[in-house]
Amino acid sequence: MKQFKFDWLVLPLLGFLAVVIVWQISSSSWAKELPSPGKTWAASKSYILEPFAKRGEMDQGILRFTWYSLKLVAKGYLLALVIGTPIGFLLGLSNTFTKTFDPIIQVLRPVSPLAWLPLGLVLFLGAGKQASELGALFTIAICAMWPTVLNTAVGVRAIPQDYLNVAKVLKLSRTKTLFKVLIPSALPYMFTGFRLSLGIAWLVIVAAEMLTGRPGVGGFLWQEYNSLIYEHIILCIVTIGFVGFALDRLMSVAERKFKTI
Amino acid sequence: MAFLEIKNVQKGYGTSGSFTPVLRDINLEIEKGEFVALVGYSGAGKTTLISLIAGLIKPDAGTLTLNSSPISGPGPDRGIVFQNYSLLPWLTVYENIFLAVDEVFTDWPAVQKREHVEKYIAMVNLTPAREKYPAELSGGMRQRVSLARALAMEPQVLLLDEPLSALDALTRAVLQDEISRIWQEHQKTVVLITNDVDEGILLADSIIPFSAGPESTLGPRIDVDLPRPRERKAVNHDFQFKRIRREVIDYLLKANAKVHSTVTRKLVLPEIEPEDLSVPRRFSQNRTGPIRANEIKKLEVKG
Numbered sequence: 001m002k003q004f005k006f007d008w009l010v011l012p013l014l015g016f017l018a019v020v021i022v023w024q025i026s027s028s029s030w031a032k033e034l035p036s037p038g039k040t041w042a043a044s045k046s047y048i049l050e051p052f053a054k055r056g057e058m059d060q061g062i063l064r065f066t067w068y069s070l071k072l073v074a075k076g077y078l079l080a081l082v083i084g085t086p087i088g089f090l091l092g093l094s095n096t097f098t099k100t101f102d103p104i105i106q107v108l109r110p111v112s113p114l115a116w117l118p119l120g121l122v123l124f125l126g127a128g129k130q131a132s133e134l135g136a137l138f139t140i141a142i143c144a145m146w147p148t149v150l151n152t153a154v155g156v157r158a159i160p161q162d163y164l165n166v167a168k169v170l171k172l173s174r175t176k177t178l179f180k181v182l183i184p185s186a187l188p189y190m191f192t193g194f195r196l197s198l199g200i201a202w203l204v205i206v207a208a209e210m211l212t213g214r215p216g217v218g219g220f221l222w223q224e225y226n227s228l229i230y231e232h233i234i235l236c237i238v239t240i241g242f243v244g245f246a247l248d249r250l251m252s253v254a255e256r257k258f259k260t261i
Numbered sequence: 262m263a264f265l266e267i268k269n270v271q272k273g274y275g276t277s278g279s280f281t282p283v284l285r286d287i288n289l290e291i292e293k294g295e296f297v298a299l300v301g302y303s304g305a306g307k308t309t310l311i312s313l314i315a316g317l318i319k320p321d322a323g324t325l326t327l328n329s330s331p332i333s334g335p336g337p338d339r340g341i342v343f344q345n346y347s348l349l350p351w352l353t354v355y356e357n358i359f360l361a362v363d364e365v366f367t368d369w370p371a372v373q374k375r376e377h378v379e380k381y382i383a384m385v386n387l388t389p390a391r392e393k394y395p396a397e398l399s400g401g402m403r404q405r406v407s408l409a410r411a412l413a414m415e416p417q418v419l420l421l422d423e424p425l426s427a428l429d430a431l432t433r434a435v436l437q438d439e440i441s442r443i444w445q446e447h448q449k450t451v452v453l454i455t456n457d458v459d460e461g462i463l464l465a466d467s468i469i470p471f472s473a474g475p476e477s478t479l480g481p482r483i484d485v486d487l488p489r490p491r492e493r494k495a496v497n498h499d500f501q502f503k504r505i506r507r508e509v510i511d512y513l514l515k516a517n518a519k520v521h522s523t524v525t526r527k528l529v530l531p532e533i534e535p536e537d538l539s540v541p542r543r544f545s546q547n548r549t550g551p552i553r554a555n556e557i558k559k560l561e562v563k564g
Binding site: 162163165166168169170171172173176180181184185187 | 315317334335336337339340341343345347349351352360361364365414
């Protein structure tokens with residue numbers, strides 16, 4: 001197809017329109033319970049137009065909910081990075097460490113967040129009111145950690161021998177080698193890991209909120225499903241999608257900023 | 262005792278099962294302030310030897326001593342310029358050199374370190390590019406940075422591992438002149454590894470050819486007694502220059518010929534039967550490939 005002016009804007013809009021049309025047709029034909037786009041808008045209007053309103057614990061503007069979710073994700077994600085990056089470095093640097101811990105990592109990696117969350121809640125039973133938050137944090141951290149761990153390890157292994165030779169010839173100290181050679185060299189890989197981790201952290205938050213009933217996008221979604229307000233499910237799905245997209249974009253901007261090679 | 266002394270050094274790679282010898286019986290003595298060029302084919306173990314001197318690898322047998330103390334590991338007393346520059350791409354020209362200076366002269370005040378770095382950047386004519394990253398520089402400029410980094414450490418020995426072989430001929434000539442100039446100013450002990458005989462003759466006090474690998478060793482030392490500064494143009498017509506070049510090249514060719522004449526393995530040709538092209542097509546039913554001669558049945562029809 002030929003390119004034309006504003007095709008970067010017009011074509012995606014056409015794509016959205018196509019999906020909305022399918023949605024409209026579906027809601028009026030085979031899926032009677034699915035709210036139509038118009039009905040969804042009418043029911044969600046107040047949540048979108050007053051995004052920071054707070055009418056009750058589980059009845060707040062959509063951006064306010066998003067903010068709660070983001071706060072929790074940020075904490076869990078940082079925890080994942082703080083734990084995951086050093087593990088990745090150890091895996092990349094030490095063959096013994098890799099041999100010892102790689103199998104357990106490969107076993108833990110595919111475990112779903114839905115499986116971790118109950119364990120998280122059990123772990124922090126003693127924390128009382130904080131239990132649900134700590135459990136959610138635990139789940140986010142342990143699920144989002146793996147891409148960071150594995151990509152950092154690959155990045156460290158991919159450091160060219162030349163750079164290591166430079167460090168050896170200059171007799172750089174361990175810390176200097178780490179900060180002047182190892183980290184800058186592995187940084188592009190690390191950022192790929194960070195980005196994937198953030199995506200997973202955002203996936204996990206919804207599941208975590210659903211199960212714990214915390215206020216947030218995921219918690220709101222589950223509550224509205226239970227109260228049979230299906231329009232709000234769609235509102236939540238759209239919000240989660242857009243926020244995830246925005247986070248990924250932000251990370252790719254950061255990635256370019258920190259590009260070292 | 263010589264300044265840099267290599268005695269009966271032997272080195273090979275691999276485990277006992279698949280061991281490949283690279284160097285044997287390496288004996289080398291280099292005096293302080295001497296410029297020695299080691300010339301040899303690729304694969305002769307030149308880089309292995311310089312890595313041994315640098316301390317990046319350890320010899321299987323023999324000893325290396327610098328200034329009467331054995332070489333046990335890498336250290337800033339031996340500045341090395343790698344063939345592939347080995348600059349850190351996330352640091353600017355200044356930072357790359359500063360990293361070295363900062364590490365070697367730890368007790369200097371900041372101002373002195375900065376001036377020291379500036380001095381060496383100026384020495385290789387890179388002052389305008391001091392805030393540039395290696396990716397923004399040409400190959401020649403990168404190699405200058407690498408050279409400045411090695412020199413700024415004020416090493417006792419400068420090891421140049423084919424520093425110019427990745428550069429185009431014109432840039433190489435410019436850098437050769439620059440190395441020559443810097444050497445005359447500093448009178449550092451230099452070990453230059455190269456595959457370019459002319460480069461060796463132009464720069465060095467003496468040339469030592471490698472015999473061809475595997476298991477190569479050093480040949481006889483050939484002194485270059487041409488007066489300095491050596492003019493690239495004049496050198497081309499100089500009788501002495503030609504004589505030295507012939508001597509080095511003769512040795513290298515002879516060493517190589519010896520290796521090739523010792524190849525005893527018989528060459529086995531693949532067994533291919535010629536196709537009989539005159540066989541008519543109709544014999545080749547149900548097959549896509551041609552028929553071999555021995556597949557054809559001959560029938561005699563009695564009439």
